[in-house]
Amino acid sequence: MEKLMQILTEACPGVEFDGQTALIDDGILGSLDIVTIVSEIMEEFDVEITVDDLVPENFNSVQAIMALIEARRG
Amino acid sequence: MAFTSLAFLALVGAALAVYSLAPRRLRWGVLLLASLTFYWLGGRWTVGYVFYTAGTVYLSGLALGRLNRLRREAPPEERKAVAARCKKQRRLVVLWACLLNFGLLYFLKYWNFTAEMLQPLLDRLGAGGQLPVSHLLLPLGISFFMFQSVGYVIDVYRDKYPPERNFGKLLLFVSFFPQVVQGPISRYDQLAPQLYQGRDLDWDQLKYGIQLALWGYFKKLVIADRAAVLVETVMGDPWSYGGAVQAAGVFFYCIQLYGDFSGGIDITRGVAQMFGIQMAENFRRPLFSTSLTDFWRRWHITLGAWMRDYLFYPMSLSKPLGRLGKWTRRHIGGTLGKIIPTSLATFSIYFVIGIWHGANWRYIAYGFWNGALITLALLMAPWFAAWKRALRIDDRAAWYKVFQVLRTCFLVFLGRYLTRAPRLLTALWMIKETFLHPQLSDLWNGTMLTLGLTGFDIGVILAGMAVVVAVEWYQERGGQVRLTLERQSFFVQWLAIAVPLAVLFCLGILRGEYISSGFIYQQF
Structure with missing residues (x-):
């Protein structure tokens, strides 16, 4: 989780991630942020995230992003 | 048939009356009839293009649905092999659907421009002959209904929902009369259930x-x-x-x-x-955009969303850009190294949005203008942040928001010279x-x-x-x-x-x- 938080705060400085549950639905993260975050996650966690994973439910909260990483780790 | 004509108002009135009287299960048929009437009165035989698009995406959808089912229903021990076999075939189907539709769109909308560009080159090479020129009329709203329809095929390919089995219903999704000529570019899972429901x-x-x-x-x-x-x-x-x-x-x-x-x-x-x-929202108060990126999130939203989901995301996560990303991280490093691949994808998307508007150097320049500014803003973001810190600018201050809005309006205003002047060179001269x-x-x-x-x-x-x-x-x-x-x-x-x-x-x-x-x- 710490590694993920570091990626998120570096990719989107100024965004308060703690306690957020609608990062996409509320427009806090845009498509550019998502792609930057996903590229970092793939690099740092060595997982493959596909276009099909890029849905709001997977990026609305830090927990959801972590769950996606865990799922892709198999 | 123009929205501003009395005939359109009469069509809406008649459709509402028949719709309310028809049995619920037939109401989608009333909408289909109204839609085909609308298109026929506006474009006569060009309604054939609507049938063509609906036909190609209907058949592609059915084929993809069958392959998706095969993959899902395969016994566990064969699942991997079946999935690999299906993957190839699914890609082929979606490729054909794109080629059949975007190929026709290219021919109708961009071929004459291409021929005009190629002819002098051929003449110089001494190849002789005249490249053929299309005299076909561009059907109303063709880019809108084709993009919407191809979006449906890609969604079925991604197994987001099963394909529509009733051709008439899919034809209605493609041709729904209020939206067929200028969008919004709807998503099947958002619009189609409402069209078929037949609510009172x-x-x-x-x-x-x-x-x-x-x-x-x-x-x-x-x-x-x-x-x-x-x-x-x-x-x-x-x-x-x-x-x-x-x-x-x-x-x-x-x-x-x-x-x-x-x-x-x-x-x-x-x-x-x-x-x-x-229907999907297509504008969210673009006059109050604080940046060009924000403007494109608020202006023609459904086109931007289409580009994001079907072009930007796949391109950003593609293997070539992934490899490029690894290279730039290793050799350039820092923020710049991380965002170069994303910036490249971003530039390409805005370039495509420019060309989407038509075959003309003005639109190519318009795409370049938007793509270059947004990419530059992305690449310069760390410097901008440092300057703001040095000048002690508070992002939340009202005066700064007003400055951002006015700056965006000015950039959009400059871009409009390109899309409206008679020619690209004239646009540049006018700016001067x-x-x-x-x-x-x-x-x-x-x-x-x-x-x-x-x-x-x-x-x-x-x-x-x-x-x-x-x-x-x-x-x-x-x-x-x-x-x-x-x-x-x-x-x-x-x-x-x-x-x-x-x-x-x-x-x-x-x-x-x-x-x-x-x-x-x-x-x-």
């Missing part, structure tokens, strides 16, 4: 729909069609005017385009709402004239009144835009116009329909020397 007409929905459509007609007939006269005069012969009048022409073009496109979409969404159908030889006195020495509009008409346009800005400002601050109206008495609610109707009648129809010329975006 509801008084509130009817009222909201009428209000929204009236708002759209106000923007189109009172503001946009008036502004069009001045724009036509200046852009038809920009060489006769100084830079300030040319700039005024572009300024009024910005007003015309917004009134025309967003007004048309309001009519579309309003008519759909009369049938109880909620605006800044170097403005002849500012033309703005008050009477020249403005020689451009086809009276002072009263210019006043109507500016006052109309002031009303639009005021309403959007109210919405931007969280106000909901409909809810506010709902809280008023029945009398006031009716006034909200009657007053715009009276304004429309007096300023849009009675003073109707400005012929409504269809919508700008329907030609795309």
